[in-house]
Amino acid sequence: xxxxxxxxxxxxxxxxERIMRAKRGGMAGPLxxxxxxxxxxxxxxxxxxAVSEGLWVGQPVRDAHAMCxxxxxxxxxxxxxxxxxxxxxxxxxxxxxxxxxxxxxxLVIDLTGCAHLFGGESGMLTxxxxxCTDMGLSVQLGMADTLGAAWALARYAGVQAGSDRSxxxxxxxxxxTRARAQxxxxxxxxxxxxxxxxGAAPQTVTLPHGVARIAEPGQTYGALAPLPVAALRxxxxxxxxxxxxxxxxxxxxxxxxxxxxxRRFGRGLVMxxxxxxxxxxxxxxxxxxxxxxxxxxxxxxxxxxxxDLMAGVDRMLPRLCARLEARGKGVRSxxxxxHRTDQAAEVVxxxxxxxxxxxxxxxxxxxxxxxxxxxxxGIDMLRLEALQVEPIHARTVAGHVQAGAVAQQRADGGTxxxxxxxxxxxxxxxxxxxxxxxxxTHIPEKTAKVxxxxxxxxxxxxxxxxxxxxLLLWPPELVNASDGPVLSVxxxxxxxxxxxxxxxxxxxxxxxxxLDDPNWRNGVRDYxxxxxxxxxxxxLFYAHGGGLSAGWFCQGSFA
Numbered sequence: 001x002x003x004x005x006x007x008x009x010x011x012x013x014x015x016x017e018r019i020m021r022a023k024r025g026g027m028a029g030p031l032x033x034x035x036x037x038x039x040x041x042x043x044x045x046x047x048x049x050a051v052s053e054g055l056w057v058g059q060p061v062r063d064a065h066a067m068c069x070x071x072x073x074x075x076x077x078x079x080x081x082x083x084x085x086x087x088x089x090x091x092x093x094x095x096x097x098x099x100x101x102x103x104x105x106x107l108v109i110d111l112t113g114c115a116h117l118f119g120g121e122s123g124m125l126t127x128x129x130x131x132c133t134d135m136g137l138s139v140q141l142g143m144a145d146t147l148g149a150a151w152a153l154a155r156y157a158g159v160q161a162g163s164d165r166s167x168x169x170x171x172x173x174x175x176x177t178r179a180r181a182q183x184x185x186x187x188x189x190x191x192x193x194x195x196x197x198x199g200a201a202p203q204t205v206t207l208p209h210g211v212a213r214i215a216e217p218g219q220t221y222g223a224l225a226p227l228p229v230a231a232l233r234x235x236x237x238x239x240x241x242x243x244x245x246x247x248x249x250x251x252x253x254x255x256x257x258x259x260x261x262x263r264r265f266g267r268g269l270v271m272x273x274x275x276x277x278x279x280x281x282x283x284x285x286x287x288x289x290x291x292x293x294x295x296x297x298x299x300x301x302x303x304x305x306x307x308d309l310m311a312g313v314d315r316m317l318p319r320l321c322a323r324l325e326a327r328g329k330g331v332r333s334x335x336x337x338x339h340r341t342d343q344a345a346e347v348v349x350x351x352x353x354x355x356x357x358x359x360x361x362x363x364x365x366x367x368x369x370x371x372x373x374x375x376x377x378g379i380d381m382l383r384l385e386a387l388q389v390e391p392i393h394a395r396t397v398a399g400h401v402q403a404g405a406v407a408q409q410r411a412d413g414g415t416x417x418x419x420x421x422x423x424x425x426x427x428x429x430x431x432x433x434x435x436x437x438x439x440x441t442h443i444p445e446k447t448a449k450v451x452x453x454x455x456x457x458x459x460x461x462x463x464x465x466x467x468x469x470x471l472l473l474w475p476p477e478l479v480n481a482s483d484g485p486v487l488s489v490x491x492x493x494x495x496x497x498x499x500x501x502x503x504x505x506x507x508x509x510x511x512x513x514x515l516d517d518p519n520w521r522n523g524v525r526d527y528x529x530x531x532x533x534x535x536x537x538x539x540l541f542y543a544h545g546g547g548l549s550a551g552w553f554c555q556g557s558f559a
Contacts, residue, residue, distance in 0.1 A: 003112075003145050003217035003218065004110070004112050004145055004146075005110075005111045005112050005115060005121070005143060005144075005145065005217070006108060006109070006110055006111065006143065006144060006145070006146060006147050006149075006150040006284065007095075007108070007109040007111050007124070007125075007128075007141065007142070007143045007150060008102070008106065008107070008108050008109075008141065008142045008143075008147070008150035008151045008153070008154040008155075009092070009106060009107040009108070009109070009128065009139055009140075009141055009154065010105065010106045010139065010140045010141075010142075010151075010154040010155050011085075011088075011105045011106065011132075011137055011138065011139055012105065012138060012140065013045055013046060013047055013048070013051075013137075013138045014045060014081060014084070014085070014104070014105040014137070015033040015044055015045030015076060015081055015105075016031050016032070016033050016045040016046055016047040016050070017045075017047060017136055017137050017138065018080065018081060018084045019031065019033065019074050020047060020136060021135070021136055028049070029049055029070055029071075029072060030046075030047065030049040030050035030052075030053050030055070030068050030070065030071045030072065031046070031047045031049065031050055031071075031072045031073075031074065032045070032046050032050050032055065032061070032064060032071055032072070032073050032074075033045040033046075033073075033074055033075075033076050034061050034073050034074070034075060034076060035075070035076040040060060041060065041061040041062075042058055042059060042060055042061065043055060043056070043057055043058060043059045043060075043061065043064055044057060044076050045057065045076070048138065050064075050068065050071065053067065053068040053071070054067055054068075055067060055068060055071070061073060078104070081104060081105075082103065082104070085101055085103065085104070085105070085107070086101065086287075088107060089101055089107060089287065091131070091135075092107050092109055095109055095111065095114060095118070095124065095128070096109050096110055096111050096114045097286065098110035098284050098286050099284075099286050100284050100285055100286050100287060101287060102151070106151070106154070108147055108150065108151070108284055109284070110284040111124070111143070121143055121214055122214070125141050125143065125213070125214070128141060129141070140154050140155065140157075140213075141153075141154055141213055142154030142155070142157060142213050142214075142215075143213065143214045143215065144214075144215035144220055144223060145215065145217060145218070145220050145278055146220060146275065146276055146277065146278045146282065147275070147282045147284060148232065148233065148272065148275040148276035148277075148282060149215055149220045149223060149224055149276050149277075149278075150215075151231075151233065152224060152227055152231035152232065152233075152250075152276065153213050153214075153215060153223060153227075154213070155231065156227045156228060156230065156231040157213050157227070159227070159228060159231075160228075161226070161227070161228035161229070161248040161249045220276070220277060220278065221251075221254070221277065224250045224251070224276060224277075225249065225250055225251030225254070226249055226250075226251065227249065227250050228248060228249060228250070229242050229243070229247060229248060229249065229250055229253055231250060232250060232253075232269075232272040232273065232276055233272055234268075234269065234272060238265060238268075238269065241265070242265075250276075253273065254273065254277075258270055258273075261273075291327055291329065291389065293320060293323050293324055293327075293329070293331070293385070293386035293389060294320070294383065294384065294385035294386065295316045295319045295320045295323075295383070295384050296316075296381065296382070296383045296384075297312050297315055297316050297381070297382045297383075298380070298381050299312070299379070299380050299381060299382070301378075301380075302340075302341050302377065302378020302379055302380045303375070303378060303379050303380075304375035304376075304378055304379060305375075306370050306371070309338070309370050309373065309379070309382070310363075310366075310367060310370065312382045313336070313363065313366055313367075313382070313384070314359075314363070316382065316384045317359045317362060317363060317366075317384065318359050320384055320386065321357045321358065321359050321362070324357040324386065324389065325357050328391055328392060329355070329357070329386075329389040329390065329391055329392065330354070330355025330356050330357045330389065330390055330391075330392040331352060331355060331356060331357065331362070331386040331388070331389055332351065332352050332354075332355050332388040332389065332390055333349065333350070333351050333352070333386070333387040333388035334349070334350045334351075334352070334362065334365075334366070334384065334385070334386055334387065335347060335348070335349050335350075335384070335385045335387050336348050336349075336350070336366060336369070336382070336383070336384055337382070337383040337384075337385070338373050338375070338379045338381075338382055339379065339380065339381040339382070339383070340375065340376045340377065340378065340379055340380070341376070341377050341378045341379075341380050342376055342377055344376065346372075346373040346374055346375075346379075348366075348369040348370070348372050348373060349387070350362075350365045350366055350369055350426060351422075351425055351426070351429075351430045351454070352365065352422050352425075352454075353418050353419075353421035353422045353425060353430065353433075353453065353454040354418045354422075354454070355389065355390040355391075355392050357392065361419060361422075364419075364423065365422055365423065365426050368423070368426045368427070369426065417458070421433055421453050421454055422454075425454060430452065430453075430454040431452060431454075433452070433453040433454065434450045434451060434452055434453055435450075435451055435453045435456060435458065435459075436448040436449070436450060436451075436459070437449050437450075437451050437456065437459050438459055438461075438462045438463055440463070441512070442466075442509060443509070443511075443512060443517075443520075444469060444473065444509070444555070444556075445473055445519075445555075447465070447469075466507070467507045467527075467529075468529065468558070469539075469556075470537075470539045470555075470556030470557055470558045471556075471557065471558060471559045472556055472557045473555060473556045474555065474556065475519070475555075476519075476541070476553035476554070476555045477493065477494070477553060477554050477555075478493075478551065478552075478553060479491050479492070479493045479540060479551075479552040479553055479554050480492040480493070480552075481552040482552075483550075483551075485506075485526060485542045485544070487500065487503055487505075487528055487530070487540070487542075488500070491540075491552065493538075493554050498532045498533075498534070498536070498538075499532060499533040499534075500530060500531075500532065500533075501531050501532055501533045502530075502531035503528050503529065503530050503531070504528065504529045505526065505527055505528035505529060506526035506527060506528055506542070507526070507527040507528075508524060508525070508526050508527075509524070509525050509527060509541075510524050510525075511523070511524070511546075520546075521546055521548050522543035522544075522545055522546055522548040522549070522550065522551075523543055523544045523545050523546030523548075523550070524543075524544045524546075525541040525542065525543050525544070526541055526542045526544070527539060527540070527541040528540045528541065528542075529558070536557065537557065537558035537559075538554055538556070538557055538558075539554065539555050539556035539557065539558065540552060540553065540554050540555075541553055541555060
């Protein structure tokens with residue numbers, strides 16, 4: 001019976017070495033990658049030169065600069081580190097197709113039945129180390145029958161189980177404390193403080209290539225027993241609790257009754273033990289490649305007419321839409337590449353208002369862009385690629401309330417507005433097309449917000465206003481009228497005298513007291529619908545004064 005073999009790769013300096021690779025050797029001195037934790041800047045990754053200076057991961061940046069005055073620092077870029085780890089996952093596919101990421105700085109490979117292709121397990125580990133050296137990466141490896149054991153060997157092989165400096169540990173170490181403090185180097189001090197925090201990542205240890213990192217088939221218990229309990233992928237608080245009870249090695253933990261461990265520490269501890277020993281399954285699940293939708297058409301003779309280009313599009317577009325439909329996706333951004341005979345390429349990009357996979361609806365948008373293509377001496381290859389895709393979910397409209405919406409969908413298929421937005425967007429850009437959506441507020445100028453039409457749904461029900469609202473709204477403009485809240489017969493606005501013919505009101509609107517709106521600091525307003533002798537219908541209000549002086553203002557006009 002063949003044993004399952006798992007290889008774990010740990011890149012302890014991934015963040016710093018990624019930056020050094022990007023700079024192509026331009027950083028030869030100490031380098032630290034920093035991040036902010038609890039309003040404090042701490043080190044998240046170091047290169048070899050910084051480690052030799054006695055710095056450690058988790059150290060405050062101000063302390064690191066005090067120890068190493070010529071230290072270079074860079075901010076941590078978590079998305080970039082994730083993308084770099086994904087690239088390393090593709091590289092590790094040369095050893096086995098079953099490769100999975102262990103964020104933020106590790107990989108795991110299921111090597112069952114693959115090691116003999118590289119000269120055995122020892123030969124494979126040597127090959128992996130050589131590849132990582134060529135890439136400028138530091139790596140620590142561990143191989144065992146289970147994922148948990150391989151993870152522990154990669155990170156904790158050769159690390160001695162320490163104490164939490166409590167209980168009997170204090171009495172055992174007290175006599176030698178002063179002597180060691182005088183002889184301790186800054187580097188040793190850094191290691192000690194780093195380890196006593198409990199549950200943190202261990203310091204990297206240089207080991208000779210051999211059994212120290214490889215647990216032979218069936219020898220998982222012997223390989224894990226001397227390792228610290230933190231090698232079981234436990235939380236720091238649980239590691240500290242176990243250390244205070246005198247349980248510092250995995251072997252000591254395995255000798256304890258499982259029932260008592262589960263009652264005191266929960267089933268998580270027992271589960272980690274079972275996973276490390278192989279009693280609980282923990283498969284390696286490789287990440288699936290992202291969906292990529294593209295089709296290509298190679299032409300026997302160069303073409304240059306728009307009709308010929310559309311004939312090529314008509315052959316490619318149905319194939320692309322069929323692939324999208326098979327995966328339940330729709331395209332939101334589409335790119336057409338026209339490769340010319342002189343090795344140049346003309347590219348046009350089309351954005352869609354909704355994710356689509358209907359060739360008949362996408363074709364007109366592409367046709368509008370073809371006049372931007374310069375055929376030159378001829379085009380011999382066309383390529384159509386979906387740059388951005390989104391899932392398309394089936395919609396079911398039911399009930400009497402949506403009867404009008406159902407009738408509209410039956411009339412035009414529910415696509416007329418979307419197609420219009422798509423065609424206008426092909427000319428002026430989708431970001432230039434907006435629509436209004438209702439907002440639940442009683443403030444007149446805040447009752448609607450502007451959204452991009454291509455990335456929003458039409459509003460179905462607008463809330464009814466307590467009183468009629470003007471068609472046009474503008475910022476309040478000063479009106480010269482009486483000083484009091486009584487509407488005068490004559491008033492002056494925009495340099496013109498107006499005669500009052502009819503008025504309806506007042507409608508009192510109070511400001512939002514929970515917000516400090518500068519436009520409403522003049523207090524409560526009384527709104528009036530005013531009809532002038534010339535027939536103009538205006539929306540006037542009297543501000544009673546709050547933080548500002550009182551007075552009359554005009555804010556809108558009715559149709």
